[in-house]
Amino acid sequence: MxxxxxxxxxxxxxxxxxxxxxxxxxxxxxxxxxxxxxxxxxxxxxxxxxxxxxxxxxxxxxxxxxxxxxxxxxxxxxARGGTPYVSQDVAPDDSVGTLARKIFSSSAAALTAAAAGLDEVALNDAIARLADASRILCVGIGASGALAQDAAHKLLRFGANAQPCSDPILARMLLLNLGADGLLLALSNTGRSGAVNDLAAAARAQGVPVVAITAPESPLSRLASVTIASLPVEDTEMYTPMASRLVHLTLIDVLSTGVALRLGDPAREHLAKVKATINASRTPPTG
Amino acid sequence: MxxxxxxxxxxxxxxxxxxxxxxxxxxxxxxxxxxxxxxxxxxxxxxxxxxxxxxxxxxxxxxxxxxxxxxxxxxxxxARGGTPYVSQDVAPDDSVGTLARKIFSSSAAALTAAAAGLDEVALNDAIARLADASRILCVGIGASGALAQDAAHKLLRFGANAQPCSDPILARMLLLNLGADGLLLALSNTGRSGAVNDLAAAARAQGVPVVAITAPESPLSRLASVTIASLPVEDTEMYTPMASRLVHLTLIDVLSTGVALRLGDPAREHLAKVKATINASRTPPTG
DNA sequence: TATTCATGAAAATTTTTTTCTTAACAGCGG
DNA sequence: CCGCTGTTAAGAAAAAAATTTTCATGAATA
The missing domain is CATH 1.10.10.10 (Winged helix-like DNA-binding domain superfamily/Winged helix DNA-binding domain)
Structure with missing residues (x-):
């Protein structure tokens, strides 16, 4: 040794x-x-x-x-690579530069920490389910609404049939339309959002599997078929929930990239098509 | 250094x-x-x-x-805890664990790199404008739609009067309703999204300042009153745009936290109220 | 074809490691 | 109690190793 x-x-x-x-x-x-x-x-x-x-x-x-x-x-x-600053709380009299450095470094540290605590088995399971699902409904409300939208966007980019929804009523209806091989991707920071949990429960009741990105040991994680858990970031200060959102976002990156790799060439082709379509609406680089 | x-x-x-x-x-x-x-x-x-x-x-x-x-x-x-992998491109035959580690570490690296290249003056300016604005319209389409939603969410949390919009037509109408002391927060990864640029131009035309989070030297940055630029992340591979999104998200964190600090106690009180309201709709921890 | 630039070989320097010597201390017999 | 001797610690200096610089050569480019 x-x-x-x-x-x-x-x-x-x-x-x-x-x-x-x-x-x-x-x-x-x-x-x-x-x-x-x-x-x-x-x-x-x-x-x-x-x-x-x-x-x-x-x-x-x-x-x-x-x-x-x-x-x-x-x-x-x-090991200076990880955290130059110890993740300090922001102080009211911080300069903007200090504030920015603190937030950036604590965010980077959160990612590094999260990477260490990943459940590879759960990730594998989730990716397999996402890749195989004929339709994916991404739900999240509040701050997780943006995450749901983001997840759907990325999955769509790789050719998965995903749709975001932040409206519980609408989501309920969409859920009914999911076939037997549909999937509910439920996002919630705390796992204690009533509306999201109701949706998850409803999904399970009608045989639709639920992949949750949420806190471990939470009500939502108990409802889910697979939970991708991020280590709980202690909520010491105003901005810390942001770091956990960043982790969730990165988890979504991992999931969607995993799906893309699993789908293989079709995903790559699809991505090329999507890119071409988007470029058409862009101002040319010389503009 | x-x-x-x-x-x-x-x-x-x-x-x-x-x-x-x-x-x-x-x-x-x-x-x-x-x-x-x-x-x-x-x-x-x-x-x-x-x-x-x-x-x-x-x-x-x-x-x-x-x-x-x-x-x-x-x-x-x-060192343990640092970044074990260099940000390598994901390979089709990567295991999920490898994939996750690669993405997490490259994300963390992107944040660290971005922190080094921040324009403190621009940040200061943007925060001042955001804090002073009576109303903020957050626009972004495509992948930036989720960012816009996120930005609005955070700003609202701290008591700023923000609203997200991903619909160009609707945004146009909302823009007309912004008073003279309104503000447009424009989000675009490339700065070449036609719809967003049109909105920014329209805003400037009617005297509404524009804060942009986008690529430097892009059409959008030229239209903006202030640009928060993130260093361009070279687009070597499928997943890299994700890293730049993460940087944008963190920039939004910095901006909204900066606004909160600038607004001081009112923001803190507002946050407490918001939290209380949200908790009411949550399943209790013991559930 | 001239000139610049990249590269390697070898010399020079610095740094590290070993060896050797000196000093300190403890045990032991006078 | 004193001094001798063996053992160990520590430093100085020599030796070895590693790094860095210099310089010459060949390739590429204009």
Whole structure:
């Protein structure tokens, strides 16, 4: 096992067993890991007031092959790729730039987090059902209305017969028209929207399967045939529900792309046709 | 800016501009980033069938100080929780899990990239106009229809008087009803949608300012009073327009949150009222 | 054909690693 | 109690390895 997860933890754990001067190095590293990444053996030795040899010995003591290997492992823990800012709440006196950076980075972090907690089996199941359905009704109300519209749009683009609806009454009627091989795609952030849940229940009652994108363990997820659950994002602040919507949107991307791949060439051709049609209504690039 | 977030994304982006032999190195790195971490210049040069000098030149080309710096940054991306995959195109034989990871990570990368290229001045201007407008008409057609709906929804939540419309004719009529202190929020991915541009032109003609979320240098951006431009995401593959939609959605988040902060306490109170109203139609948590 | 540019070979430099030496300390016998 | 000896820690310096620069060559382009 060449890479035991987290070198900083290892250093902390092994710290008591180190010789005096190696411990000095350890303390420096624990105190300012990022700074160490910018130093070479000589500089680090100087900072810690020890010899270069001691620095190398320290690296070996904490399980690394040498100084370069040590730096590499340290860099891996530092993981700046994910979240430059810790997802901080927006503050009333934030500048617009700060606000934007906070929202963008917390959104990106939400996506990264969501990616880690995906249920692949459920996704597979949902994609199979979506690809096989002869007709798909996408429902969502409130903030999820836009999502439903978006889902229908994407599925249509790939040749699936999808239709969005945010009107519970209208949706009820459309539901009756879905054949036995129809499908209800139900979207709800909380899974506690009465109207959407009623629709889902009605669908199941008439034998129409329900794919839900919603919170796990919610009433809607219990009604659904398949639930694509996003990890609940804690609702600490005004803008956080937005992040979970973003996750839902991305889940819809995944589902529709999955459907497209599953449908294969027909989907590709259909997309080309759709694009051509749309381009006709566009002002030319030179305009 | 010493560390521009994600070196793998940078490599992918800069790949087309690299010299032939540097591109060989890039490909090798993109293909197997982890393997590269275990190699030194000599080994990597040999693997890529180029000289050591070329490897160093490659590192410089992608914005690193040298080979060690390059390895360090690469290690940072490789960290658990970061972005394990480069935004690769989806392949027809991808498993659903792979597909999902690719889409999620490229989406997160798109957000991070977009955050870097924001025009703070334009954002400020747009937020001021949105907060001051007595009425806001949000228009968008096609895929942007859902965005328009979303924007209106969020603005309403914060007490702004917003209304979405995806019907060009209806929008035209609503536009006439906007007072002098009304505002048109125009959404278009490409900025080349004829109907939306016509609306924007009509708005300007009758003295209604236009805030556009669209591609920079597009016809729509030229019609707009303020343009919030997202960096164009190169349309290499089927699913990439989705990423730019995600960016637009996040921009809407920023705008509406900015408006909320600007409106201050009234917005907060309004949000509380809206939440209370919505909760009334929800099934209780214990259900 | 001249000129620029990309590339690799080799030299120069820097960095890391090993080896060797010195210093400190503990155990043990005088 | 003192000093000797073995053991270990730590640093200095030498050796090795890796990186970076320089320079020459060949290919491509105008």
């Amino acid at each position: 060449p890479h035991p997860i987290n070198i900083l933890e290892d250093i902390r754990r092994l710290r008591p067993d180190l010789k005096r001067s190696e411990a000095q190095v350890a303390d420096l590293v624990l105190q300012n890991p990022r700074g160490v990444l910018e130093q070479n053996v000589t500089a680090l030795a100087h900072s810690a007031a020890v010899s270069e040899a001691t620095v190398v010995r320290f690296c070996r003591s904490v399980g690394c092959a040498g100084f370069p290997d040590f730096k590499l492992r340290l860099a891996e823990c530092q | 010493p560390h521009p977030i994600n070196i793998l994304e940078d490599i992918r982006r800069l790949r087309p501009d690299l010299k032939r032999s540097e591109a060989q190195v890039a490909d090798l790195v993109l293909q197997n980033p982890r393997g590269v971490l275990e190699q030194n210049v000599t080994a990597l040069a040999h693997s890529a069938a180029v000289s050591e000098a070329t490897v160093v030149r490659f590192c410089r080309s992608v914005g690193c100080a040298g080979f060690p710096d390059f390895k360090l940054r690469l290690a940072e991306c490789q």
